[in-house]
Amino acid sequence: MSLIEVEDLWVRFPTRTGVFDAVRGVSFSLGRERLGIVGESGSGKSMTGRAILRLIRPPGKVEATHIAVEGDDILKMSERQMRDVRGQRISMIMQDPKFSLNPVMTVGDQIIEAYTQAHGSRANAREKTLEMLDAVAIRDAERVMRAYPHEMSGGMGQRIMIAMMMIPNPSVLIADEPTSALDVSVQTQVLRIMDRLVSERGMGLIFISHDLNLVSAFCDRVLIMYAGRVVETCRADRLHEAEHPYTRGLLNSLPRLDAPRRRLEVLKRDPAWSDPGSVRGSS
Numbered sequence: 001m002s003l004i005e006v007e008d009l010w011v012r013f014p015t016r017t018g019v020f021d022a023v024r025g026v027s028f029s030l031g032r033e034r035l036g037i038v039g040e041s042g043s044g045k046s047m048t049g050r051a052i053l054r055l056i057r058p059p060g061k062v063e064a065t066h067i068a069v070e071g072d073d074i075l076k077m078s079e080r081q082m083r084d085v086r087g088q089r090i091s092m093i094m095q096d097p098k099f100s101l102n103p104v105m106t107v108g109d110q111i112i113e114a115y116t117q118a119h120g121s122r123a124n125a126r127e128k129t130l131e132m133l134d135a136v137a138i139r140d141a142e143r144v145m146r147a148y149p150h151e152m153s154g155g156m157g158q159r160i161m162i163a164m165m166m167i168p169n170p171s172v173l174i175a176d177e178p179t180s181a182l183d184v185s186v187q188t189q190v191l192r193i194m195d196r197l198v199s200e201r202g203m204g205l206i207f208i209s210h211d212l213n214l215v216s217a218f219c220d221r222v223l224i225m226y227a228g229r230v231v232e233t234c235r236a237d238r239l240h241e242a243e244h245p246y247t248r249g250l251l252n253s254l255p256r257l258d259a260p261r262r263r264l265e266v267l268k269r270d271p272a273w274s275d276p277g278s279v280r281g282s283s
């Protein structure tokens with residue numbers, strides 16, 4: 001059974017000039033794998049991730065044939081059941097930990113609270129918190145537990161978020177641009193930690209990013225989104241063979257260090273790319 005199954009997902013916003021479709025008929029499934037979702041700003045990546053957690057705020061609306069999490073249709077769940085899905089079965093990591101961590105609580109208290117909520121008891125919470133901090137490569141865990149979020153660097157804050165999100169042992173992690181706010185060396189460290197945790201625990205990961213190079217190196221499979229649609233699906237290691245003109249355009253507009261210097265191509269858009277008929281790939 002797939003961890004997540006999405007069929008014909010639409011995210012719609014009423015506007016003064018009519019309905020704006022931010023996500024248009026997206027379908028995919030997620031197994032125990034790292035699935036990248038790439039595309040330019042505004043292509044609907046985040047809305048797709050948020051719709052899976054039913055986190056689209058009104059007046060935005062989610063419509064789909066179904067969105068199933070381990071076989072259970074979340075569109076049929078009550079808000080209370082959804083809170084359990086969000087807390088226990090799917091965790092989400094956002095771009096900037098500053099906005100996800102509580103600024104007036106110490107890091108230790110926040111992780112202990114996350115543990116207590118997930119397990120219904122504070123017993124062993126402290127030891128488990130130290131264990132989790134160790135798993136995300138935080139060395140001086142006792143000191144970090146006493147610190148407040150503003151005392152953390154971006155990379156450390158993001159590792160703490162990962163530790164918190166892993167506490168309930170979710171089956172799926174949705175990471176929305178988790179490393180975009182970090183510099184490159186810290187980015188690699190955070191990705192490595194996430195990669196190890198996901199593989200060791202046999203989880204599914206949805207990795208949302210605008211960075212094609214990063215996604216092709218880090219993920220197993222990639223969905224390319226354009227104007228709310230998935231225009232192409234391919235194995236990450238086959239991305240260089242992608243066929244859709246939008247994907248090809250993105251690849252050709254990336255600078256390369258291993259080839260002679262050339263003028264980068266400017267992406268020329270075709271209105272037909274937003275049509276359902278222009279979808280490529282099946283793997």
Ligand SMILES: Nc1ncnc2c1ncn2[C@@H]1O[C@H](COP(=O)(O)OP(=O)(O)OP(=O)(O)O)[C@@H](O)[C@H]1O
Binds near residue numbers: 022045
């Ligand atoms: N409340 C809203 N009302 C109307 N349109 C919205 C609303 N929220 C988001 N959108 C639009 O939905 C589209 C998809 O947004 P989304 O955040 O999914 O893009 P994205 O691909 O994640 O881009 P980015 O990389 O910039 O985060 C965008 O065009 C955005 O402007």
